[in-house]
Amino acid sequence: MIKGDQIVPYSALYIDMQYRHLFNTLWAYLKPVDQNKYIQELFFLQIEEIWLGGLKNQKILITLCVRASTDLVLQALNWPPGSEVIITGINIPDMIQVLRLNGIIPVPVEVNADTLGCTLDQFKKFYTEKTKGIMISYVFGAKFDATEIIDWAKSKGLFIMEDEAESFVAPNAKLNPNVDFSTFSFGSIKTCSAFGGSISVIRNNEALYRKMKALQESYPKWSQKNYFKRTLKNLIPMILLNSQKINRSSRWVFINLFPNWDYKEFVVNSIRGFQKNSSDILQTYRFRVPDPMLVMLALRMKTFDVDQFNEATQRQIAGQSILKQGGLLVPGHAVEDRKFWLYPVVVPNPETTYKILNARGIDAYMGVTQLDIVESPIGSSYEYPNKTLSYFKNILYLPIHQNADLKSIQTICKGVVEVVDMLKNRNPKL
Incomplete structure (x- = not known):
């Protein structure tokens, strides 16, 4: 427990x-x-x-x-x-x-x-x-x-x-x-x-x-009514996900009372993107920006805190160093202009590592990001990006974002290294 x-x-x-x-x-x-x-x-x-x-x-x-x-x-x-x-x-x-x-x-x-x-x-x-x-x-x-x-x-x-x-x-x-x-x-x-x-x-x-x-x-303006619904709908996930105290207690409930429910995929699918028009997918995007969305963008731009962001990046890079020292690959680690949209790490056995980390209270996730491998054109002589797939399929995403404190980031990264080492010792072929 x-x-x-x-x-x-x-x-x-x-x-x-x-x-x-x-x-x-x-x-x-x-x-x-x-x-x-x-x-x-x-x-x-x-x-x-x-x-x-x-x-x-x-x-x-x-x-x-x-x-x-x-x-x-x-x-x-x-x-x-x-x-x-x-x-x-x-x-x-x-x-x-x-x-x-x-x-x-x-x-x-x-x-x-x-x-x-x-x-x-x-x-x-x-x-x-x-x-x-x-x-x-x-x-x-x-x-x-x-x-x-x-x-x-x-x-x-x-x-x-x-x-x-x-x-x-x-x-x-x-x-x-x-x-x-x-x-x-x-x-x-x-x-x-x-x-x-x-x-x-x-x-x-x-x-x-x-x-x-x-x-x-020539496009119609996207419905303000729909955007209003989206704004209110995402208020509850914000409270559940962004509040440390509420997040800690709610995840305890998920882990102990609903261990087989993939709440992450449920939440992502409920807040992600735009509802597609099944009869004409391109029509999904052919709208002008509604007024409230414009206001939201302007507010975010005006209130962006550069110093806070840079400090958060340094904490995230400190975690990256722990993972690298533990022998793990962090995609993009060699780039000077390194920030973190998501926090990926490549592990030998992502599904098992995911389960153990979550059981230990580290909220890693896999498989619900929007990114994927681009397949080569059908019937062409172009090569499938197999080298990319070889590491991409083994990526886990860690609960490290701009608000995560340094101590927690260190705990998370050390926990990942420990679990991977444990699995390697149990199965040396990994």
């Missing part, structure tokens, strides 16, 4: 949102917002001058999510069906679906475990006359140096897209001016997809921006 004080008071699931953001957003339902004025006064001023470091010749669009941004740019580019885009081999399945439904063939390349990045040789290997662009996605908060890849793509006349949803940390952002199109979320490294919101940056292409803007303005 697990005692309450043995449970590490942090959940693997965490909604990165402050209650003041949530409650202030509710006022937007009572007081109408002039979107154009709001964007002009709050977004463009702060994004261009503070968050993006004054990059020139850029245009900005606010969208529901990164998938909506990608769908919008693909519509505007209007490439011939069967065009190919070379992409990093770990991504969100919905993003791959957006590419395919727009007639684009995503061609994945291997992702190195140490850097969570790709090499230029891999991109060159899959370059053909059908290649129209590349998409670089930085995952788990690790931003590898893609300068060489971007310069090569530029020399080939390819359209360059960067998905920074899991790596963007403004106002310390380092955006490559040679990228044609970037999408990112802001406010923190682990934005809450439950509340939506994304920023698109189009560089040096006024015509493309105008096409995207015209398309977006």
